[in-house]
Amino acid sequence: MNYWLMKSEPDVFGIDHLQKMPKKTDHWDGVRNYQARNMMRDQMKKGDLVFFYHSNCAEPGIVGIMKVVREGYPDHTAFDPSEKYYDPKSDPDNPRWYMVDVQYQRKTKRLISLQELKGYRELEDCPLVRKGNRLSIMPISKKQWDFILKLENRKAA
DNA sequence: GCCAACGTTGGC
DNA sequence: GCCAACGTTGGC
Numbered sequence: 566m567n568y569w570l571m572k573s574e575p576d577v578f579g580i581d582h583l584q585k586m587p588k589k590t591d592h593w594d595g596v597r598n599y600q601a602r603n604m605m606r607d608q609m610k611k612g613d614l615v616f617f618y619h620s621n622c623a624e625p626g627i628v629g630i631m632k633v634v635r636e637g638y639p640d641h642t643a644f645d646p647s648e649k650y651y652d653p654k655s656d657p658d659n660p661r662w663y664m665v666d667v668q669y670q671r672k673t674k675r676l677i678s679l680q681e682l683k684g685y686r687e688l689e690d691c692p693l694v695r696k697g698n699r700l701s702i703m704p705i706s707k708k709q710w711d712f713i714l715k716l717e718n719r720k721a722a
Numbered sequence: 723g724c725c726a727a728c729g730t731t732g733g734c
Numbered sequence: 735g736c737c738a739a740c741g742t743t744g745g746c
Contacts, residue, residue: 697727699743
């Protein structure tokens with residue numbers, strides 16, 4: 566099993582949105598970055614666990630946990646000209662963009678902020694805390710995953 | 723709202 | 735294949 570972190574802007578699609586979806590499940594559409602695409606298409610497997618991360622907001626950080634419930638399949642929003650992330654170069658016969666389905670598991674006991682995460686040596690290898698990182702999906706090692714989960718029970722640093 | 727960092731595009 | 739220009743991300 567693998568572990569991941571996925572970013573989303575809470576104003577656009579936050580963890581509350583996911584929680585309110587039917588079956589608490591939604592497809593993670595709109596990713597238009599090849600590195601992230603490759604991970605969804607090739608590496609994310611059913612049952613993998615994912616941190617839900619709120620980005621571009623007052624308090625960026627990890628807010629919850631979700632699970633991959635469907636493996637990579639074509640992102641149909643790329644085919645629809647009325648969609649914000651329409652990409653005329655993505656052909657239904659040869660799709661350029663992929664997505665996975667994720668299901669809400671739970672919120673973390675507290676928001677684990679980026680600022681806090683940046684302070685731990687255990688996480689210095691994680692792309693999340695590196696300057697200029699813009700990857701919206703990234704792998705998290707089991708060690709890092711377990712470490713972050715333990716932070717939940719601490720007081721905010 | 724600013725701006726640094728980065729990815730993508732397209733001319734050559 | 736290089737690289738400048740441009741657009742986007744995302745923290746602050």
